[in-house]
Amino acid sequence: MLGKLIKHEFRATGRVMLPMYLVLLATAVGSNLSGRWMLGSSRSALSVLGTLIVVAFGFAIFGVLLMSFVLMIQRFYKNLLQDEGYLMFTLPVSVHQHIWAKVIVSAVWFIATVLVIIGACLLVAYEGGFWRQFFDFLGQLLGGLQKLKISEALNGTVVLAELAVLMFLCLVAFSLQFYAALAAGHSQPNHKMLWSVGCFFGFQAVLQFGGSMLLIGLNKLELSRFLDWDPTPIAAIHVGLLMSIGVVVVYGAIFYAVTTFFLKRHLNLE
Amino acid sequence: MSVLECKELCKRYGRTAALEGLSFTVEPGRIVGLLGPNGSGKTTLIKLANGLLTPDAGYISVCDMAPGRESRSLVSYLPERTAIPLWMSAGQLLDFYGDFYTDFRREAAEEMLGHLNIHPRQVIKQMSKGTREKVQLIMVMSRAAKLYLLDEPIGGVDPATRDYILSTIIGSYNPEAAVVISTHLIADVEKVLDEVIFINQGRIMLQSSVDGIREEKGMSVDALFREVFKC
Numbered sequence: 001m002l003g004k005l006i007k008h009e010f011r012a013t014g015r016v017m018l019p020m021y022l023v024l025l026a027t028a029v030g031s032n033l034s035g036r037w038m039l040g041s042s043r044s045a046l047s048v049l050g051t052l053i054v055v056a057f058g059f060a061i062f063g064v065l066l067m068s069f070v071l072m073i074q075r076f077y078k079n080l081l082q083d084e085g086y087l088m089f090t091l092p093v094s095v096h097q098h099i100w101a102k103v104i105v106s107a108v109w110f111i112a113t114v115l116v117i118i119g120a121c122l123l124v125a126y127e128g129g130f131w132r133q134f135f136d137f138l139g140q141l142l143g144g145l146q147k148l149k150i151s152e153a154l155n156g157t158v159v160l161a162e163l164a165v166l167m168f169l170c171l172v173a174f175s176l177q178f179y180a181a182l183a184a185g186h187s188q189p190n191h192k193m194l195w196s197v198g199c200f201f202g203f204q205a206v207l208q209f210g211g212s213m214l215l216i217g218l219n220k221l222e223l224s225r226f227l228d229w230d231p232t233p234i235a236a237i238h239v240g241l242l243m244s245i246g247v248v249v250v251y252g253a254i255f256y257a258v259t260t261f262f263l264k265r266h267l268n269l270e
Numbered sequence: 271m272s273v274l275e276c277k278e279l280c281k282r283y284g285r286t287a288a289l290e291g292l293s294f295t296v297e298p299g300r301i302v303g304l305l306g307p308n309g310s311g312k313t314t315l316i317k318l319a320n321g322l323l324t325p326d327a328g329y330i331s332v333c334d335m336a337p338g339r340e341s342r343s344l345v346s347y348l349p350e351r352t353a354i355p356l357w358m359s360a361g362q363l364l365d366f367y368g369d370f371y372t373d374f375r376r377e378a379a380e381e382m383l384g385h386l387n388i389h390p391r392q393v394i395k396q397m398s399k400g401t402r403e404k405v406q407l408i409m410v411m412s413r414a415a416k417l418y419l420l421d422e423p424i425g426g427v428d429p430a431t432r433d434y435i436l437s438t439i440i441g442s443y444n445p446e447a448a449v450v451i452s453t454h455l456i457a458d459v460e461k462v463l464d465e466v467i468f469i470n471q472g473r474i475m476l477q478s479s480v481d482g483i484r485e486e487k488g489m490s491v492d493a494l495f496r497e498v499f500k501c
Contacts, residue, residue, distance in 0.1 A: 004369045012357065079355075086353035090320050091370045092343035189283065267322060 001093045005101035010108075012079070013071055017109055020064045021116045027057040028120035035124070057124065061117055068113040072106035076179050081186045085269045095263045099179065099256065107171040155234050162241040169245060173252030177203065180258040187266035203258070207251070271334060273298050273417045273448040274319060279328035281314050281472075288314040289472040291328065296448045296465075298416070303459055303491070304452040306469035307499055312452040313350060315469070316421045319450075320347050333416055343371065346415035350422045352402050354394060360405060361390030367409050378442060379412035400431050407435055411442040418449040424458055432458050456492040466491055468498055 030053040038050025080088055080098060088098065145153065181203060185196025231239065274296040281289040289311045296302050304312050317323045318330050321337035332341040354363055360383055367374045383390070386404060394402055407423060420439065424432040432455075440462055443449050453459055460480070468475040475498055483491055 001370070008366060008369070011362070012355065015357065083349075083351045083353050084355055086322070086347075086349035086351060087355075089322055090342050090345070090347045092339050093370070094339050265324060269317075269322060 001091075002097045002100060005093060005097055006105060009075070009101050009105040013075060013105060013109060016067065016071060017064075017112070020060075020067050021112075024057075024060040024064050024116060024120050025123065027053065027060045028123040031057040031124045032126055036127075057120070061120070064113050064117065068106075068109045071109065072102075072175050073178050073182070075106075076102050077182055080263070081182060081192075081269070083270075085267075089263075089267065089269070095260055098263070099176075099259055102179065103172050103175050106175045107168060110171045111168075155238075159234075159237055159241065162238070162245065166241060166245050166248065169248045169252060173248050173255065176252050176255035176259060180255040180262075183259045183262035187262045187268050189268065192270075203255070207254070271298075272296060272331075273333055274450065275329075275331045275334075276315075277329045279315075279318065279330050280326050281311075281318060281323060282326050287472050289318075289325075292469075292472065292474055293328075294467060294474060294477055296417075296450060298446055298448050300464045301443075301449045301451065301462055303456070303463040303466040304450055304469060305454065305456055305466055305491070305495055306475075307454055310470045311472040312469060313421055314472075316347070316419050316450070316452055319417075319419055320345060343373075344416040346410045346413040346418045348407060348410040348418070348420040348423055350425070352399070352406060354402070354406050354409065356395040356402075357393070359391050359393050360388050363394065363405070363409060364390070367412070371413055373414040375412050375414060379408055382408045382412065382438065382442070400427055403427060404431070404434065404438075407438055411438055414444045414447075416444070416447050418443055418447060420449065420451045422453055423451060424453060424455055429458075436462055456495045457490075460491045463491070468495065470499065 034050030034053045038046045038053070041047050041050070078084060080102075148156070178200070181200035182196045184199040184203075185194070186192045188195040272295040276292050276294055279289055279292040280287070292311075292315065304315065306312050314323065318325055319332060319337055321342065330337060333344050335341040335344075355366075358366065364376055364379055367379070368376050380390075383405070386401065386408075388397075388401070388405065394405060397405065410418065410420070418439075423435050423439070427435065436459065439449065439451070451459055451463070463480050465477070465479050466483070467477045478486075480491055483489070483494055487494055489497075
């Protein structure tokens with residue numbers, strides 16, 4: 001059922017995101033063309049038009065970033081906590097599946113947005129011989145990698161994988177933070193959105209306070225006295241990344257538990 | 271086996287009691303009217319049966335199961351509000367119901383949509399309020415469910431649409447299932463009901479067959495309702 005929820009979630013969000021991507025790519029092509037023929041033109045009308053297209057490209061980048069963020073919140077709010085909630089929460093699926101469908105689809109759109117923006121920037125920079133230069137650069141990079149030792153190549157790959165996992169988990173935890181506030185706020189009988197905003201800042205304050213207390217506590221324990229370890233730089237990077245992943249998992253798990261609790265036990269659709 | 275059973279069911283909203291010690295059963299094959307004035311607890315009861323609310327005390331079961339993921343595959347629920355996503359087309363809505371409910375009869379739904387001249391590509395947002403409600407009802411009644419829970423299906427629609435809705439309910443429900451219709455428009459639904467439950471301020475005032483009311487009291491359900499709930 002999770003797969004079906006994800007399928008329909010992509011259907012609902014794709015109708016907004018895909019046209020936004022098309023607009024972004026169209027303005028990227030326009031910016032490329034304006035850079036070649038319009039911006040340096042002696043005709044002021046062409047020059048102004050070229051500037052407007054480049055400005056539109058900037059707005060399009062801002063627009064897709066904003067939309068992927070707004071959509072993440074809006075879909076959870078509208079699809080689960082408004083009238084559509086009567087349909088969604090009477091489907092034979094669990095609350096966990098609802099949350100995961102929203103989280104996974106939001107994370108995928110965040111990643112897709114970043115990739116499309118990179119693609120759009122490459123389109124703007126494209127000129128004759130661009131691909132030759134690009135593949136030359138790739139060749140040099142691969143040539144450089146071949147000179148690495150196996151341990152170095154392995155470490156590099158693992159660090160990249162750890163970074164990718166960390167990025168994905170950050171996106172998931174980021175979404176869950178908003179979902180928890182919305183779910184808690186909408187369990188109230190009145191002023192649900194106001195409560196949601198209050199819950200968001202309340203959760204932030206509690207987590208920051210708790211985190212600070214934990215750090216102070218760990219500092220007082222003086223754990224370093226018991227650790228006789230002088231790590232190599234690469235080992236320190238691995239430990240740092242793994243610890244960050246652990247912290248983000250705990251952070252996300254707390255918000256996941258809060259969201260699940262309120263949607264399961266205190267759902268209060270209008 | 272009862273399709274719907276409540277025992278000493280209680281639900282409070284803050285200090286206000288919505289349901290107080292409700293006990294009754296609904297057997298398969300019956301069309302039951304859940305009748306009561308506004309704010310009597312009808313919607314709360316239906317939400318509890320769907321697992322949209324959790325009881326504070328007592329017990330509610332659907333086909334011997336506590337409301338949850340499994341029971342939802344047996345219940346077809348028509349909410350008071352238009353809950354179908356407005357951005358979807360009629361065809362996408364058919365896909366949606368077909369994906370999640372194994373008992374969804376797509377051909378029956380397509381036929382009913384065809385009678386209303388609704389094309390699968392027509393977007394729900396572009397339909398009138400009355401048509402949206404009909405589409406939602408068609409989806410709900412196109413399932414071969416064990417229990418149909420219809421919350422105010424004829425509230426806020428014109429008399430012709432009321433007739434359409436009632437004929438759709440009668441013409442398409444699974445005869446082995448039970449249908450619970452919550453409403454305060456008694457005169458319109460009386461003709462389709464087998465049984466009635468009068469509910470007021472969260473308590474059951476009466477549970478009886480429609481024939482029993484006519485024979486014993488010598489009056490229609492509508493007349494009895496007006497007498498029981500006289501202000």
